[in-house]
Amino acid sequence: MGKKLDFITDELKEFIENQKIFFVGTASNDGRVNVSPKGTDSFRVINMNKIVWLNLTGSGNETAAHLIKNNRMTIMFCAFEGKPLILRLYGHAKIYHKRDNDYYKYSNLFPDNIGARQIIEMDVNLVQTSCGFAVPFMDFKEERTTLNAWAEKQGKDKIEDYWKNKNTISIDGFETKILED
Numbered sequence: 001m002g003k004k005l006d007f008i009t010d011e012l013k014e015f016i017e018n019q020k021i022f023f024v025g026t027a028s029n030d031g032r033v034n035v036s037p038k039g040t041d042s043f044r045v046i047n048m049n050k051i052v053w054l055n056l057t058g059s060g061n062e063t064a065a066h067l068i069k070n071n072r073m074t075i076m077f078c079a080f081e082g083k084p085l086i087l088r089l090y091g092h093a094k095i096y097h098k099r100d101n102d103y104y105k106y107s108n109l110f111p112d113n114i115g116a117r118q119i120i121e122m123d124v125n126l127v128q129t130s131c132g133f134a135v136p137f138m139d140f141k142e143e144r145t146t147l148n149a150w151a152e153k154q155g156k157d158k159i160e161d162y163w164k165n166k167n168t169i170s171i172d173g174f175e176t177k178i179l180e181d
Helices: 010-017 062-069 101-107 146-166
Strands: 003-005 022-027 033-038 043-047 050-056 072-078 086-096 116-130
Touching: 010 043, 010 086, 022 062, 033 062, 062 086, 062 116, 072 116, 086 101, 101 116
Parallel strands: none
Antiparallel strands: 003 116, 022 033, 022 072, 043 050, 050 116, 072 086, 086 116
């Protein structure tokens, strides 16, 4: 059934590359726990113990706020088709903004996206699989285009205004540092 590993195997990397959705879990030392679904072409396995994902503009910025306070992060994938599997990646993460050189080290790995707000890099220290026997089968229909269309319509300046109004403070009042120089 379940296994614990110190690294992402080639088989698990292939599984990750075939998933259409993943879930990110973070928490500060106090306040709320955040679990956030992520989609689109926004996840890359860099090596056996490092992943990055492109964090797109959304209604909140909880992940960033939590990682500033406590850099623990869990990422979960579920097989909704094919062989059952739940895969969790545990580790510690860093946030890179467009003002950071490391952002550009990874940004070319992803399609251009005007709504790109941060890149999260995670050092994976535990990989856990579990059976997934109770996860339902679901068929992938297509990617939603709503978020990207919204970002395109806003343009760079309005996106930055949106960050200022909606993405600088978490629901628990923690800074996200999205607009700091």
